Amino acid sequence: MGSSGANAFKLADHPKLPKGKTIALIVLDGWGEANPDPYNCIHTAETPTMDSFKKTAPEKWRLIKAHGTAVGLPSEDDMGNSEVGHNALGAGRIYAQGAKLVDLALESGKIYDGEGFKYIKQSFDKGTLHLIGLLSDGGVHSRLDQVQLLLKGAAERGAKRIRLHILTDGRDVIDGTSVGFVETIENDLAKLREKGVDAKIASGGGRMYVTMDRYENDWSVVKRGWDAQVLGEAPHKFKSAVEAVKKLRETPKANDQYLPPFVIVDDSGKAVGPIVDGDAVVTVNFRADRMTMLAKALEYEDFDKFDRVRVPKINYAGMLQYDGELKLPSHYLVSPPEIERTSGEYLVHNGVKTFACSETVKFGHVTFFWNGNRSGYFNPEMEEYIEIPSDVGITFNVQPKMKALEIAEKARDAILSGKFHQVRVNLPNGDMVGHTGDVEATVVSCKAADEAVKIMIDAIAQVGGIFVVTADHGNAEDMVKRDKSGKPMLDKNGNVQILTSHTLQPVPIAIGGPGLAPGVRFRSDVPTGGLANVAATVINLHGFEAPSDYETTLIEVVDK
Numbered sequence: 001m002g003s004s005g006a007n008a009f010k011l012a013d014h015p016k017l018p019k020g021k022t023i024a025l026i027v028l029d030g031w032g033e034a035n036p037d038p039y040n041c042i043h044t045a046e047t048p049t050m051d052s053f054k055k056t057a058p059e060k061w062r063l064i065k066a067h068g069t070a071v072g073l074p075s076e077d078d079m080g081n082s083e084v085g086h087n088a089l090g091a092g093r094i095y096a097q098g099a100k101l102v103d104l105a106l107e108s109g110k111i112y113d114g115e116g117f118k119y120i121k122q123s124f125d126k127g128t129l130h131l132i133g134l135l136s137d138g139g140v141h142s143r144l145d146q147v148q149l150l151l152k153g154a155a156e157r158g159a160k161r162i163r164l165h166i167l168t169d170g171r172d173v174i175d176g177t178s179v180g181f182v183e184t185i186e187n188d189l190a191k192l193r194e195k196g197v198d199a200k201i202a203s204g205g206g207r208m209y210v211t212m213d214r215y216e217n218d219w220s221v222v223k224r225g226w227d228a229q230v231l232g233e234a235p236h237k238f239k240s241a242v243e244a245v246k247k248l249r250e251t252p253k254a255n256d257q258y259l260p261p262f263v264i265v266d267d268s269g270k271a272v273g274p275i276v277d278g279d280a281v282v283t284v285n286f287r288a289d290r291m292t293m294l295a296k297a298l299e300y301e302d303f304d305k306f307d308r309v310r311v312p313k314i315n316y317a318g319m320l321q322y323d324g325e326l327k328l329p330s331h332y333l334v335s336p337p338e339i340e341r342t343s344g345e346y347l348v349h350n351g352v353k354t355f356a357c358s359e360t361v362k363f364g365h366v367t368f369f370w371n372g373n374r375s376g377y378f379n380p381e382m383e384e385y386i387e388i389p390s391d392v393g394i395t396f397n398v399q400p401k402m403k404a405l406e407i408a409e410k411a412r413d414a415i416l417s418g419k420f421h422q423v424r425v426n427l428p429n430g431d432m433v434g435h436t437g438d439v440e441a442t443v444v445s446c447k448a449a450d451e452a453v454k455i456m457i458d459a460i461a462q463v464g465g466i467f468v469v470t471a472d473h474g475n476a477e478d479m480v481k482r483d484k485s486g487k488p489m490l491d492k493n494g495n496v497q498i499l500t501s502h503t504l505q506p507v508p509i510a511i512g513g514p515g516l517a518p519g520v521r522f523r524s525d526v527p528t529g530g531l532a533n534v535a536a537t538v539i540n541l542h543g544f545e546a547p548s549d550y551e552t553t554l555i556e557v558v559d560k
């Protein structure tokens with residue numbers, strides 16, 4: 001099909017469901033379902049609105065899968081995340097995602113035959129190959145084994161001088177694991193050196209403080225990385241990265257996510273790996289949101305977000321292309337999934353006016369990811385997207401309510417305005433505060449999210465509309481690392497190991513509201529339904545049949 005005119009997007013009328021209802025489509029970020037437990041912050045928190053759905057209308061409440069192959073990830077051990085979750089929610093189909101595509105390209109060796117690798121290879125003779133990215137096996141933004149394979153593959157194909165610029169994690173993996181990951185990669189580099197490749201770690205820093213900001217929330221994060229990676233300047237200088245990470249973790253409250261930037265220096269105190277003219281650079285994260293800002297800094301000639309001081313002439317490629325619309329970066333090692341004909345695009349072609357809103361840290365989730373990794377509007381006459389500025393310079397346990405109230409109020413106004421048929425929001429609380437590992441703050445955050453849901457549901461009641469409340473993956477419902485039997489695991493000091501990452505849990509979906517036609521309920525014959533089934537469901541509730549290649553709808557209409 002593709003974009004052969006509006007007709008290609010025409011949807012058939014739903015045989016039973018009416019058009020024109022206002023639908024609030026609410027995504028609670030990081031809100032999974034798990035057994036009651038002291039580390040289940042959603043259970044601990046007062047969440048009367050979310051609880052009421054299950055209690056009062058069990059035939060309109062169910063769980064759906066939000067991790068692993070149900071969202072296009074390599075295996076059932078892969079926790080869900082926002083990118084794949086919102087892609088599935090918006091696109092209604094399951095696409096092999098970045099992690100999987102990179103695995104396949106590395107396994108087959110095709111990664112080395114592509115245009116992107118040939119492009120960076122031009123620098124191997126005279127220049128240095130720099131790899132910049134998240135160093136962990138979290139599998140959300142990058143994966144250690146992929147970096148290891150790429151390192152080896154590049155060395156075998158002629159890279160003589162390699163520098164790594166690492167970002168420590170602690171968000172997709174347990175805090176404190178950075179040391180082990182750095183040791184592992186140092187081993188690999190030592191083996192390469194034995195083979196005559198000059199391979200070293202050149203710089204580093206914690207992902208949330210250095211480089212991996214998103215949606216232009218705080219450019220100073222990217223600047224800190226630029227200074228270390230490109231200019232070779234950082235407040236902390238060390239002889240080795242293992243020493244760096246160990247030392248920096250000794251300061252009170254140190255955390256892998258927030259380690260300050262450091263550079264590795266030689267005996268004379270000179271940085272071992274600034275990026276200079278003639279070098280090649282690969283950003284090794286496959287996921288887009290937290291690499292886009294750096295990609296702009298590396299690629300754009302006109303750039304005014306911070307003073308780059310020196311802009312080296314480099315051959316730069318992303319692991320993937322991070323933004324298909326902006327064609328950013330223009331060179332990449334693996335082609336991203338081609339997500340097209342998303343529900344958002346169908347709806348604008350069928351007269352459904354859409355409003356989308358979140359705060360900065362999740363704004364791209366309900367727009368860019370939702371629309372298949374596409375920036376901007378399909379049709380500005382039919383859509384309005386509102387971004388509420390997120391707090392900057394704090395960790396979100398300090399303000400766990402975040403902007404939930406503001407998002408809900410904007411959505412409420414949009415619902416009451418009568419201008420929109422779909423009002424879509426993401427409430428970040430469970431996820432963003434869950435990632436801090438602060439259990440008490442996460443409880444507060446979940447309550448705030450629940451209150452926000454109530455505001456929107458009340459507005460829907462006023463206009464006779466419909467609500468669909470769901471989530472993109474788990475996080476706040478389980479805040480502790482568990483052994484196989486489910487018991488919390490302890491570290492060597494006897495403290496429980498706090499889980500800052502997402503989970504493998506399913507997420508709830510609830511539908512309701514006075515506009516929901518009588519007889520609508522969840523089908524019982526889609527037991528393995530997942531996030532990708534939501535798009536067809538919502539399209540039905542707007543009064544249309546879903547495209548035939550979409551994952552099936554979760555609802556049926558029984559005669560009443």
Ligand SMILES: O=C(O)[C@@H](CO)OP(=O)(O)O
Binds near residue numbers: 029083140141431
């Ligand atoms: O913060 C992020 O980048 C990820 C975790 O790595 O979370 P989410 O997928 O919820 O955006």
Ligand SMILES: [Mn+2]
Binds near residue numbers: 081082
């Ligand atoms: Mn999320």
Ligand SMILES: [Mn+2]
Binds near residue numbers: 432
């Ligand atoms: Mn998250």
